[in-house]
Amino acid sequence: MARGDFSATIMSLTKPAKLHLIDAWIHQERADLTQDSNNPPQLDQDQRHQGVLGRFAAEIASGQVEVHRSLSHLKAASFPDRYFDWIYVDADHSYDGVTGDLEAYFPKIKPDGLILGHDYSWHGKVNFGVVEAVNDFISRHRLDFLAINTGDTFPSYVLARRGSSLGHKFLGKATFSIPCVVELRDYPNGYKFSQRTVSADGRRRGFLSFGPTAGADGYVSPQGSASS
C-alpha cells in the first residue's frame, strides 16, 4: 500500500465492489531493508497510514474499502476461504516474505481467481527473492504463469490455476488491448529469466530476457529461475 498510489489506480481502473488494502506500516530493523525507500522511519510509516485513511475516506465510509494495518501473511487467516477474486502482492519482497504471502492467500482465492504481484525482478540495493519465490510457488501448485508486463523495470506477474476461465478472459482482454503479446508456453520450466540492458545513442534501456541460460549483462545480478 505504502502511500496508496497504486491502490488508487486499482480503484479507478477496476472499480471493485470491495477492496481490502493491507500494510503493516512498521519500520523493520532488517539489514536487507536498510536501503529500501518503502521501509522508512516509524514516524513516516505512521504518516503514510494516516495519509491512506484520508485518501480513501469516502470509500472507507461507504464500505467499499477496508484498510488493515497488519503483517500481510498474518491477516490472511481473517478472510474466509475462496473469498477473493484476485490478490495483488507487493509487501515483503524477500523469498520467505513472498512465499509466506502467496501461500497464506492461496486458499483465500476463488478457484477461478487470479494471483498478481509486483516486482518480478531483482533490485540493486534490496534483497529481492520474488522471481525465485513465484517460480517455486508455480511449481508447487501447478499454476499457469499467465502474463508479465514488459514495459516496467519492476514488472507485475499474473498467475492462475490451470484452466481458469477468469485467466482465459484476462488473456483475451490483454491480447486485444496490448499491441505485442508473446506466449512463453510452460514458463518457467526450462527458462532462465534475466533483466538485460541495451545502450544506443547515449541512451540506456532495460528489457526482459528469457532463454535456456541467464543473460550475461543483466544490470542487476541476473539469476536463473529457481525451478529450472
Ligand SMILES: C[S@@+](CC[C@H](N)C(=O)[O-])C[C@H]1O[C@@H](n2cnc3c(N)ncnc32)[C@H](O)[C@@H]1O
Ligand atoms: C513497495 S511498497 C507497496 C507500494 C504500493 N503497492 C504502491 O505502489 O503504492 C511495500 C509496502 O509493504 C509494506 N510491508 C512490507 N512488509 C510487509 C509485511 N510483511 N506485511 C505487510 N506490509 C508489509 C511496507 O510497509 C510498504 O509500505
